Amino acid sequence: VSPLSWQVGDVSITAVFESYLRTPPRMMLPEAAEPGPAVDAVKDWAFDGNNLLLAVQAFVVWSAGQVILVDACIGNDREFPWPQFDAPDTDFLDRLTAAGAAPADVDLVVCTHLHFDHVGWLTRREDGDWIPTFPNATHLFAEAEWAHWQTHESHGMSLDDTAARIVQADLHQFVSTDHVITDEVRLIPSVGHTPGHVSVQIASQGQGALITGDAIHHPVQVAEPDWVDLQDVDPVQAQQTRRDLLDGVAGRGDLLIGTHFPAPTAGYVKPSGPSWTFIPAS
Numbered sequence: 007v008s009p010l011s012w013q014v015g016d017v018s019i020t021a022v023f024e025s026y027l028r029t030p031p032r033m034m035l036p037e038a039a040e041p042g043p044a045v046d047a048v049k050d051w052a053f054d055g056n057n058l059l060l061a062v063q064a065f066v067v068w069s070a071g072q073v074i075l076v077d078a079c080i081g082n083d084r085e086f087p088w089p090q091f092d093a094p095d096t097d098f099l100d101r102l103t104a105a106g107a108a109p110a111d112v113d114l115v116v117c118t119h120l121h122f123d124h125v126g127w128l129t130r131r132e133d134g135d136w137i138p139t140f141p142n143a144t145h146l147f148a149e150a151e152w153a154h155w156q157t158h159e160s161h162g163m164s165l166d167d168t169a170a171r172i173v174q175a176d177l178h179q180f181v182s183t184d185h186v187i188t189d190e191v192r193l194i195p196s197v198g199h200t201p202g203h204v205s206v207q208i209a210s211q212g213q214g215a216l217i218t219g220d221a222i223h224h225p226v227q228v229a230e231p232d233w234v235d236l237q238d239v240d241p242v243q244a245q246q247t248r249r250d251l252l253d254g255v256a257g258r259g260d261l262l263i264g265t266h267f268p269a270p271t272a273g274y275v276k277p278s279g280p281s282w283t284f285i286p287a288s
């Protein structure tokens with residue numbers, strides 16, 4: 007997969023691909039199991055047969071001299087509690103380096119939330135231990151997100167060998183869900199999928215973009231933002247958040263960059279009746 011890049015004013019953004027997840031709709035978006043206009047509109051690129059096709063990828067954002075990594079994918083060398091899950095062994099770090107962001111060059115790491123497929127590369131396996139992958143980076147964790155997962159289990163996976171290692175190494179900063187990173191890049195709260203979920207808003211020279219995180223989990227949700235996503239911790243709040251995000255992106259004419267959207271990954275959003283239509287960026 008060749009890297010996708012976008013220029014938003016003075017800000018450059020590159021997607022760095024890790025792996026695909028193929029998920030039966032009944033496990034995630036049950037209403038996407040039946041054919042219909044919303045499914046048909048994205049079937050070519052966002053489904054694999056009848057399964058939802060999700061890309062696991064990170065975004066490198068260059069702004070104001072800072073190298074910002076948004077999300078940390080699944081990582082290598084981990085075992086997961088699901089028999090059907092094929093733990094990846096990928097060359098993600100080589101691809102990140104090839105994209106111009108070697109691990110030692112990363113200044114800031116943002117996790118949109120702390121599910122397993124967003125924290126994996128915070129650490130890597132070395133000599134039987136888990137060590138920080140980005141030793142020179144400040145890792146931004148929304149305080150509300152961190153607090154939630156201290157008392158809740160996520161898919162049977164603990165954060166002990168990922169985010170907790172970063173906190174132990176004192177490479178973290180707990181931030182609010184509206185934290186400003188640079189003059190061009192900030193977090194905005196997009197809770198519902200998880201209680202401290204954030205999206206990343208970019209604005210520069212009159213242009214804008216939004217990196218969704220899992221607040222918009224699959225492209226079919228642009229046309230059907232009210233479809234229940236079984237992964238959402240608070241499904242009703244998540245529906246409202248999707249509508250708020252889509253309304254904002256459409257109103258500003260921003261580029262929507264879907265964290266799990268397969269290529270072309272980014273597009274524009276146009277109002278269409280009670281919802282929106284996704285127009286992939288060329």
Ligand SMILES: [Zn+2]
Nearest residue numbers: 121123124220
């Ligand atoms: Zn995810």
